[in-house]
Amino acid sequence: MPQDPLPAAQQNQHLQGVPHTDRQGRVRFAYDAAASFFPIGIYHALHGEAFGRSHDLAQFSQAGFNTVHLWPMQDIPAALTAARRLGLQAIVQQPSEDFVAAQRGNPAVLAWMIEDEPSAVVSAADTPAHLADYDTRAARYKAIDPDRGMLLLDAPGISRTQYWRWRHWLTRPDIHMHFNYPFARRLDPVRNIERVAVSVSRAVRFTDQRKPIWFVAQAFEEPRRSWYMPDADQLRAMVFAAIIHGASGIVYFGYDSHATRDDNVLGIAPDPLIEYGDTPDYNNNGLPHLRTDAAGLQRSKTLWHGVEAINRELAALAPSLLQPTLPYVCNAQTAKSDGLAQPIRLLAKPAPATDGLLLLAVNLENQAHDVRLDCPTGFATVSSYSPDQMPPMQQDGTSFTDRFPPFGVRLYRIVR
CATH class of the missing domain: 3.20.20.80 (Glycosidases)
Known part of the structure; x- marks a missing residue:
């Protein structure tokens, strides 16, 4: 195989x-x-x-x-x-x-x-x-x-x-x-x-x-x-x-x-x-x-x-x-994983009915992760698209951090 x-x-x-x-x-x-x-x-x-x-x-x-x-x-x-x-x-x-x-x-x-x-x-x-x-x-x-x-x-x-x-x-x-x-x-x-x-x-x-x-x-x-x-x-x-x-x-x-x-x-x-x-x-x-x-x-x-x-x-x-995926790249860095080389997966789409883009993220593992997301092309702001209760995100214009719960899903609105 x-x-x-x-x-x-x-x-x-x-x-x-x-x-x-x-x-x-x-x-x-x-x-x-x-x-x-x-x-x-x-x-x-x-x-x-x-x-x-x-x-x-x-x-x-x-x-x-x-x-x-x-x-x-x-x-x-x-x-x-x-x-x-x-x-x-x-x-x-x-x-x-x-x-x-x-x-x-x-x-x-x-x-x-x-x-x-x-x-x-x-x-x-x-x-x-x-x-x-x-x-x-x-x-x-x-x-x-x-x-x-x-x-x-x-x-x-x-x-x-x-x-x-x-x-x-x-x-x-x-x-x-x-x-x-x-x-x-x-x-x-x-x-x-x-x-x-x-x-x-x-x-x-x-x-x-x-x-x-x-x-x-x-x-x-x-x-x-x-x-x-x-x-x-x-x-x-x-x-x-x-x-x-x-x-x-x-x-x-x-x-x-x-x-x-x-x-x-x-x-x-x-x-x-x-x-x-x-x-x-x-x-x-x-x-x-x-x-x-x-x-x-x-x-x-x-x-x-x-x-x-x-x-x-x-x-x-x-x-x-259902719209084309956007070539907006972010890398997800985590501390030690319980088994996967890359437990966080991401996909960028146009944000529905608003400016900016939607970044979908999922944690595939049954463990929490502190995640740093590096987005080399930069952004003006990152906020939560969904009503999830998310911890404060530290952001500096090219990266931001978040804590993913086990099997957590995040939906971010990114304005560039």
Whole structure:
């Protein structure tokens, strides 16, 4: 497996334009306030009645989501009707060709997702044939609905066994989306979330900065495989680590319901239940659905509200994030790190609706850092763009200092 480039503080991808989409998944590079779209989504969204419980896509709109991945085992046409009424964009998983033909031109459809985790579930020996099959199927879907994005969801591609398969699959769809879940008991305490930076950076590099990269962030726990629920600060760090390294969309996994519990997953929701009753074994694994407890309910609800705050932040920043990266360089110097050569990562963007620029920064490590940021081209002032309570920053016109908490995110407004 080839070595990744040595990590640098300053990220400089997308200087000529950020690959992103409009609301129908059509790829674009030039930012247009009327057309450009930054998805803020949630996985396994539900609408309508299911096993005595009512679900309404309106709750996602109210929580600041603009995108929903629709759990496929529901009335998808009804969900799309609701999405269109609410101004939500929908990712539709594994639709039939007849369904695509019937829904062609539906403005609520963001993308058709016709492949799921191929680098993880398709062996190396079977990959060439499966790639050819995907190309054939994708061509048929494109012939039916040429004006719609084709989306592929994949695993993170971190391991040696998946690396080359993952790279091959990256070249196929209009839009690449992958998950990467660092918070697991086997890694506890999690020392860093560098793996998020690695997978997103690889996706950007392997696609020659020509495809939108959407990142699926961990907003769940799964006891059987040892994943645990991150807190809001840890989730915010994952989100901004992905964005700083090149993601142009964020989707959270996932909404808590009978659907996620069938896979032994406790997701996030404003009103989760301890258990969802006698519901079908959708994944056919013969195991009972996950039952949580009062503490689990609290974790789910607390992170839901944390996600609401992150969503508001992303919506405000989206016009900046989809514009070309600025070649404004700052170097981050820290004292001894717990493991990473460069724990602080930075990205410069035009500041939204104001003069100056926005410098995004994230601490990938689970330790606090006193950081000196040297910006050789200089600045007039540095201040906080976000409402974070930040310690006083010492600044002298070319450098400033700040203290980053563990997994801390900073958003600076720099006026030159």
